[in-house]
Amino acid sequence: MDDVSLLKLASTPAHEETARIMQICNACRYCEGFCAVFPAMERRRLFDVGDTAQLANLCHHCGACYHACQYAPPHEFAVNVPLTLAERRAETWAEFAWPGPLSGLFARNGLALVMIITVALALAVGLMLAMISPQLFWGVHIGEGAFYVLMPHTVMAGIPMAITAFTIVAFIVGWRRYWRGTGARWGGWPAFADAMSATATMRNLGGDNSGDGAGCPGPDDRNSLARRHYHHATFYGFMLCFASTSTGTLYHYLLGREAPYGYLELPVVLGTVGGIMLCVGTAGLWREKRRMEPAVRPLAKLGMDYAFIWILFWVSATGLVLLALRETSFMGLTLAIHLGLVYGFFLVLPYSKFVHGLYRFAALLADAGEARRSAM
Ligand code: SF4
Ligand code: SF4
Structure with a gap:
């Protein structure tokens, strides 16, 4: 962790939304057996930009947690884990790309x-x-x-x-x-x-x-x-x-x-x-x-x-x-x-x-x- 500061990821709307949804999922935990994302989420209490990047890239976008979710739209919590992680994932690819331009x-x-x-x-x-x-x-x-x-x-x-x-x-x-x-x-x-x-x-x-x-x-x-x-x-x-x-x-x-x-x-x-x-x-x-x-x-x-x-x-x-x-x-x-x-x-x-x-x-x-x- 000592050289993490060499690359500071920027906060983005997709990161904010991922962090919001992960807080809800961490309280619910209904999907914990579905994939590697939920056990990894449970090891965290707060979700910084690096955490959401890691969770997004652990997700393989199967959609199972959306089908199972009682808080998915039209519920006011509007939890849509696959879509949110897919958007966060795509922006991490651009952030890690070299050369930057x-x-x-x-x-x-x-x-x-x-x-x-x-x-x-x-x-x-x-x-x-x-x-x-x-x-x-x-x-x-x-x-x-x-x-x-x-x-x-x-x-x-x-x-x-x-x-x-x-x-x-x-x-x-x-x-x-x-x-x-x-x-x-x-x-x-x-x-x-x-x-x-x-x-x-x-x-x-x-x-x-x-x-x-x-x-x-x-x-x-x-x-x-x-x-x-x-x-x-x-x-x-x-x-x-x-x-x-x-x-x-x-x-x-x-x-x-x-x-x-x-x-x-x-x-x-x-x-x-x-x-x-x-x-x-x-x-x-x-x-x-x-x-x-x-x-x-x-x-x-x-x-x-x-x-x-x-x-x-x-x-x-x-x-x-x-x-x-x-x-x-x-x-x-x-x-x-x-x-x-x-x-x-x-x-x-x-x-x-x-x-x-x-x-x-x-x-x-x-x-x-x-x-x-x-x-x-
Ligand atoms: S996706 Fe929905 S059902 Fe699954 S853990 Fe998150 S809030 Fe709970
Ligand atoms: S969509 Fe992603 S987070 Fe949801 S169950 Fe599938 S792999 Fe896990």
Whole structure:
């Protein structure tokens, strides 16, 4: 806690509302078994800006506490925990973003995403066309090294390496700001193992603190594990695609083999399975978001959510289309579109809904340490 003063979070209307509602919930405590937010709330009496930021990032916006709440509107207390925490959560992402001037992208995220991705797309196609003749662009290229007939490997790999370096720095600074801004403390390796387990299993999306509940409530008040399954498909699909890129890099530099690889080789198998999982997961998350109770949807932030889900879907889908068309004259076009989307996606990553994974893990890690200390 000694260096918390290095990052003073500002008080905002969403913080004030979160603090007000948490005072009511702390007196009521009906929802204490629903998720990690309520036990963490019960360890506090007062809620400063760091506390509300931590609680907001612990919430996974299932909506269960709204459905259960006897003080929800039209009651005069007007308790709406999911909506209030979602609004507080979104503003913490902007506060932790680096570099600071780009944090405004969160507020205009849907539009900003589309613009940046369009520019990245145009850049990829433009680079290709500037470097090769139309005959090559529309030609059929088969076998190892076929992609690099269209774009040299140094360009194709150099652009994402530069973007990734920037993204990693942005994430490290964001994490550090989260840690200092919320007053989080390292809880030791057992707490780290708890947080890893909660993340890997997405325990809280199970519908209660044990992870064995019936899932999140839908608009018809029936619970379902669909959100948990779609999150799993998206998360593990993303990890498989990352593994595909990593093994492809090893093939290139260690084995001296150039892409594209055979359909049954590891980079392609990992990428294909990961891409299909990502398509299914993101389409499912979009469906679940649309089914969510309207009263808990943060309308101003929905554009950011939808934009992120759809870009991730199209990055995956165009990767699969490229796989299907790579031995035809459409390889140049599909490669350009896929690369453009990939570059744009990674460029906006630190200012998109993607950060919810980063800060959620930070919140789970801080919470696991806090829970262990309070149990001693
Ligand atoms: S959300 Fe409502 S029912 Fe649940 S703890 Fe808060 S006040 Fe009580
Ligand atoms: S919306 Fe779900 S995760 Fe968020 S506080 Fe309510 S019960 Fe917990």
